[in-house]
Amino acid sequence: MISEAEYSKFVPSVATNLGIDLNSYKPQQMIRRLDGYTKRKGMSLADLGKLIGTDKGEALQLRDFMTINVSEFFRDKHQFELLQKKALPELLSQRSRLKVWSAGASHGGEAYTLAIMLSEMTRGKPHDILGSDLDKTILKRAADGGPYSAADVRAVPAPLLKKHFKAVDDSYYVSDEIKRGVRFKEQNLLKGMFPSDLDLILCRNVVIYFSDDAKDILNKAFHKALKPGGWLFIGGTETLHKADELGFERVESSLYRKTAASARLERAA
Numbered sequence: 470m471i472s473e474a475e476y477s478k479f480v481p482s483v484a485t486n487l488g489i490d491l492n493s494y495k496p497q498q499m500i501r502r503l504d505g506y507t508k509r510k511g512m513s514l515a516d517l518g519k520l521i522g523t524d525k526g527e528a529l530q531l532r533d534f535m536t537i538n539v540s541e542f543f544r545d546k547h548q549f550e551l552l553q554k555k556a557l558p559e560l561l562s563q564r565s566r567l568k569v570w571s572a573g574a575s576h577g578g579e580a581y582t583l584a585i586m587l588s589e590m591t592r593g594k595p596h597d598i599l600g601s602d603l604d605k606t607i608l609k610r611a612a613d614g615g616p617y618s619a620a621d622v623r624a625v626p627a628p629l630l631k632k633h634f635k636a637v638d639d640s641y642y643v644s645d646e647i648k649r650g651v652r653f654k655e656q657n658l659l660k661g662m663f664p665s666d667l668d669l670i671l672c673r674n675v676v677i678y679f680s681d682d683a684k685d686i687l688n689k690a691f692h693k694a695l696k697p698g699g700w701l702f703i704g705g706t707e708t709l710h711k712a713d714e715l716g717f718e719r720v721e722s723s724l725y726r727k728t729a730a731s732a733r734l735e736r737a738a
């Protein structure tokens with residue numbers, strides 16, 4: 470197994486060559502993953518650190534491996550149903566055009582799921598939906614609206630699949646209307662500026678490898694980025710620790726609402 474000392478020496482190379490600050494990720498999990506990766510490659514971690522400085526292809530391959538892009542449309546369908554029943558009607562009763570951010574959007578399935586749900590609920594009216602990820606390769610597929618495999622779309626209800634997707638050979642693409650409704654951009658959640666005045670943030674299955682400190686900073690930034698009464702939708706296996714302290718109330722297991730009291734405190738600060 471890779472030692473902590475070897476890992477510490479590797480961290481700066483990843484920051485320089487991949488733009489990922491491993492100090493914000495849990496070291497044990499990263500070490501375990503990198504151990505498998507270097508064994509498959511038959512090289513030491515020190516050699517991998519040097520290689521990614523000279524070989525762009527290897528750097529991209531490692532970035533793809535470390536970012537773990539697994540996703541699908543209507544992932545954890547039950548939770549999307551709760552979003553549709555609880556959060557969206559409440560938000561749509563307050564304003565007709567919603568501002569939504571899928572943070573860690575991977576191939577775009579999550580952001581497009583939202584676009585499909587909102588298109589159905591508001592009869593094709595426009596909304597502002599942004600998908601972001603730090604992985605450029607996967608973002609290209611998101612922006613192209615596909616191709617998606619049968620596995621990627623397996624949870625899409627049949628009538629919605631027929632209505633909002635085009636089948637090309639063995640793959641699927643979202644319809645032009647749905648594609649036009651979502652914009653994608655590269656963004657590292659651990660750096661840079663966040664969008665503001667959001668009604669809904671989806672950040673699901675992204676922070677599982679983040680350190681507790683990084684999660685805490687991110688959740689505070691999410692709270693700030695939401696409008697009063699805005700919602701945060703997290704992954705099915707995740708919990709928002711110290712939700713009250715952050716200024717969120719838990720409505721369902723994966724759904725949190727920014728409290729009015731915390732919004733007032735924010736305004737007064």
Ligand SMILES: C[S@@+](CC[C@H](N)C(=O)[O-])C[C@H]1O[C@@H](n2cnc3c(N)ncnc32)[C@H](O)[C@@H]1O
Binds near residue numbers: 657
């Ligand atoms: C497992 S996928 C989750 C995709 C989607 N949210 C879902 O639940 O199906 C995790 C995504 O988070 C992205 N990611 C990981 N660390 C990130 C960071 N620091 N900033 C932005 N995106 C990140 C990865 O590139 C990957 O596409």
